[in-house]
Amino acid sequence: MMLLCNREPHRASRCKVHSSASTGRQLSTRTLTATQSIAPGQVLVTAPSSVLLSVSDWPLHECLKTDHSHLTSDQALAVHLLHELAKGQASKWSIYIRQLPRSYSTACTFTPRQAMQLQVQHAIDRVVAAAKSANASWRQVKPTLSALGLPPKFCSKQAWQWAASTLSSRTMHDPRDPAGVLMPFGDLFNHTPPAAPTEPNFGPAAESGGDGFLDAEAGVYRLHARRGYAAGEEVYLTYGALCNLDLLEHYGFVLDDNPHDKAHLDPTWLEGCHPMPSQTACWLHPSGRPSWDLLSHLRQSFATLPKEKAHRYLAAEGICVGPDSEMAVCQCLLAACKTALKALPTTLHEDLAMLAELEQDLDNFQATPHCPEQAQRDEPQHDTPPGMPFNVTANAAAPHCSAKAYSQPPACSRQSTARCVAMCKPPQPGLALGPECGNPSTSADLAAVDALPTQSAECYRRLHSSSGASTAYAASMTTSEKPRPAFFPTVTSSEPVLQPQHMASASKAQRISLPRLQQERPRGAVILENLLLRSPSRPFPGSIELERPAALLLASSDPPALPKQAYGSDRLSTNQLSEQLDRTRQLDAKLAVATDSYAVETHDVTQCLSGLEMKSGDSENPRLPAAGRAEGLHAHQAAETLAHECSDAAHKQTRTAGPIKTLTANEQLALRWRVGYKRTLVRALELATKTLQAEQAASGSC
Numbered sequence: 110m111m112l113l114c115n116r117e118p119h120r121a122s123r124c125k126v127h128s129s130a131s132t133g134r135q136l137s138t139r140t141l142t143a144t145q146s147i148a149p150g151q152v153l154v155t156a157p158s159s160v161l162l163s164v165s166d167w168p169l170h171e172c173l174k175t176d177h178s179h180l181t182s183d184q185a186l187a188v189h190l191l192h193e194l195a196k197g198q199a200s201k202w203s204i205y206i207r208q209l210p211r212s213y214s215t216a217c218t219f220t221p222r223q224a225m226q227l228q229v230q231h232a233i234d235r236v237v238a239a240a241k242s243a244n245a246s247w248r249q250v251k252p253t254l255s256a257l258g259l260p261p262k263f264c265s266k267q268a269w270q271w272a273a274s275t276l277s278s279r280t281m282h283d284p285r286d287p288a289g290v291l292m293p294f295g296d297l298f299n300h301t302p303p304a305a306p307t308e309p310n311f312g313p314a315a316e317s318g319g320d321g322f323l324d325a326e327a328g329v330y331r332l333h334a335r336r337g338y339a340a341g342e343e344v345y346l347t348y349g350a351l352c353n354l355d356l357l358e359h360y361g362f363v364l365d366d367n368p369h370d371k372a373h374l375d376p377t378w379l380e381g382c383h384p385m386p387s388q389t390a391c392w393l394h395p396s397g398r399p400s401w402d403l404l405s406h407l408r409q410s411f412a413t414l415p416k417e418k419a420h421r422y423l424a425a426e427g428i429c430v431g432p433d434s435e436m437a438v439c440q441c442l443l444a445a446c447k448t449a450l451k452a453l454p455t456t457l458h459e460d461l462a463m464l465a466e467l468e469q470d471l472d473n474f475q476a477t478p479h480c481p482e483q484a485q486r487d488e489p490q491h492d493t494p495p496g497m498p499f500n501v502t503a504n505a506a507a508p509h510c511s512a513k514a515y516s517q518p519p520a521c522s523r524q525s526t527a528r529c530v531a532m533c534k535p536p537q538p539g540l541a542l543g544p545e546c547g548n549p550s551t552s553a554d555l556a557a558v559d560a561l562p563t564q565s566a567e568c569y570r571r572l573h574s575s576s577g578a579s580t581a582y583a584a585s586m587t588t589s590e591k592p593r594p595a596f597f598p599t600v601t602s603s604e605p606v607l608q609p610q611h612m613a614s615a616s617k618a619q620r621i622s623l624p625r626l627q628q629e630r631p632r633g634a635v636i637l638e639n640l641l642l643r644s645p646s647r648p649f650p651g652s653i654e655l656e657r658p659a660a661l662l663l664a665s666s667d668p669p670a671l672p673k674q675a676y677g678s679d680r681l682s683t684n685q686l687s688e689q690l691d692r693t694r695q696l697d698a699k700l701a702v703a704t705d706s707y708a709v710e711t712h713d714v715t716q717c718l719s720g721l722e723m724k725s726g727d728s729e730n731p732r733l734p735a736a737g738r739a740e741g742l743h744a745h746q747a748a749e750t751l752a753h754e755c756s757d758a759a760h761k762q763t764r765t766a767g768p769i770k771t772l773t774a775n776e777q778l779a780l781r782w783r784v785g786y787k788r789t790l791v792r793a794l795e796l797a798t799k800t801l802q803a804e805q806a807a808s809g810s811c
């Protein structure tokens with residue numbers, strides 16, 4: 110592999126990697142930005158096949174073929190990835206693997222309950238099917254993983270979901286194998302949709318071709334810039350003409366503005382339309398326009414006598430056949446969109462309010478000053494693999510690379526927590542890698558790479574030393590660490606879980622008197638405020654001033670100012686504070702759910718509130734929830750129990766109304782998806798109404 114290192118970073122570099130929120134800001138994701146102009150068609154990255162992680166080059170693949178021939182290509186590549194992960198530092202891809210996202214929001218990670226947040230049946234079905242299929246795949250492949258001698262944690266369902274999501278969101282096309290390949294560094298480019306679809310056309314395949322291809326003769330994989338970029342612009346690849354449901358399923362994100370999005374309608378909603386259009390034809394463009402097939406079908410269906418036959422021909426060509434049929438088409442569409450919107454548990458308006466709250470939370474937490482102490486503590490552990498809560502090799506030798514070069518803070522994945530607030534780092538001077546050069550790198554170059562904290566350089570250097578191959582960057586790249594988007598309200602992709610030790614710390618909070626809570630806003634105050642905030646009709650007797658997000662106040666408090674009593678006798682360090690905050694948010698999420706479900710549940714949240722006032726050990730008090738009394742829990746734990754009970758009941762409802770903090774990352778994604786869906790339906794309503802009015806006006810004037 111050839112890697113040229115430019116010692117004057119800003120001169121030759123063309124791209125830099127940084128962490129930032131991307132389109133729609135729903136995900137904290139790294140981006141690649143041009144540091145100087147890039148011409149259309151220019152090669153961005155060239156990597157020799159030896160640095161690609163693929164099934165074809167995996168020696169074990171041959172054994173698998175004989176003994177485990179039932180594995181699909183995708184399964185074999187996922188097994189390969191997990192196998193490399195399990196090798197830890199011994200894997201030549203260890204550096205690459207460590208900087209992979211730790212968790213994903215792809216469809217296979219959705220629980221059925223999270224899928225319900227999509228609200229639209231066909232979307233729910235698709236996501237549930239994807240999750241089931243991943244589960245089935247895991248069951249199939251488990252014996253192979255065990256046969257390879259992988260420790261149980263690498264054979265877990267969670268590990269499988271991680272591997273499957275890594276592949277579905279990051280592989281590049283490889284003509285040799287349908288599973289594709291993983292390309293270190295090349296997989297850092299984000300997606301931009303291709304131009305909006307037009308009439309199918311003959312001609313050069315500029316738009317339909319991919320941005321990367323394997324040049325088998327040269328033995329390299331190249332990525333090209335589809336268009337030109339000015340310095341400072343984010344450089345994208347195009348993953349394909351994908352609708353938001355495709356993006357959600359395979360990549361775990363959606364675009365706010367996606368020209369390829371499709372809002373499917375149920376054909377049964379098209380009253381008076383005979384025969385019914387096929388399911389695949391029945392969709393709307395993001396502008397609200399019906400698909401060509403749907404419109405043509407509707408026009409044919411509503412073609413009126415006596416010119417029915419002639420009209421059918423016209424309609425089949427996509428031509429409007431006359432005002433009467435056009436009005437009937439509009440009315441049919443109007444009714445269908447109304448039916449669709451009515452069937453959904455929340456309105457677009459409600460969803461937008463929720464989204465605004467989510468964005469606000471995001472902004473607030475991004476604005477929170479970072480804490481260097483925490484940042485230091487949370488340097489990525491080099492024996493902690495991405496994605497999964499287990500270590501690769503606990504006794505691995507210290508890696509060569511600078512930890513900072515790989516600082517994708519663990520919790521800064523999509524499900525990042527408040528802890529992330531403290532982990533943001535200021536930009537570091539980046540490394541620039543020189544322009545394409547076909548010669549092997551000199552040892553001086555490699556030494557320079559050694560000295561510079563850049564993940565790409567280190568990754569390729571490692572791969573180089575283990576593979577002996579050569580690689581070149583055609584476009585220069587720099588890496589620099591930027592503050593990562595700090596906060597996503599939910600904690601993990603699964604439900605927040607309170608551990609027993611969290612309960613213990615929770616109990617300490619309730620010893621503080623109400624005035625003190627008011628004055629000092631320790632942990633307990635946060636909980637109470639959130640409860641109050643969410644049941645305004647039941648004011649808390651002490652009337653605590655409500656401020657949102659309360660957790661932010663806590664986060665920005667100077668640790669010495671916090672009352673010792675809030676946490677026992679010890680003063681909190683910033684790290685402890687951060688941890689407490691983390692736990693608080695988890696607890697908050699549960700309590701918030703409890704309060705949300707207040708209206709629909711028989712539990713009385715005021716009991717819970719009163720319970721919080723009581724002294725610990727007040728387990729006989731009849732005002733406490735029964736569960737709490739029975740188990741002899743003290744007040745706070747009882748509240749927690751109540752929250753737990755309520756949360757289950759609340760989630761049984763498809764209605765999501767409630768504080769954004771209760772949404773997991775997957776549910777947030779579902780919220781974004783359904784907002785896009787409803788927007789399209791509303792646009793279709795408006796379009797059909799306008800067209801109808803115009804037709805009516807025209808026929809009236811006739």
Ligand SMILES: C[S@@+](CC[C@H](N)C(=O)[O-])C[C@H]1O[C@@H](n2cnc3c(N)ncnc32)[C@H](O)[C@@H]1O
Nearest residue numbers: 131132138139278279296297298299300360362
């Ligand atoms: C091939 S990776 C791109 C690099 C990725 N940003 C990273 O930090 O590793 C694909 C993933 O990036 C994110 N992504 C790509 N394009 C995006 C976009 N336009 N908006 C938001 N997230 C995007 C999604 O999480 C997706 O699964």
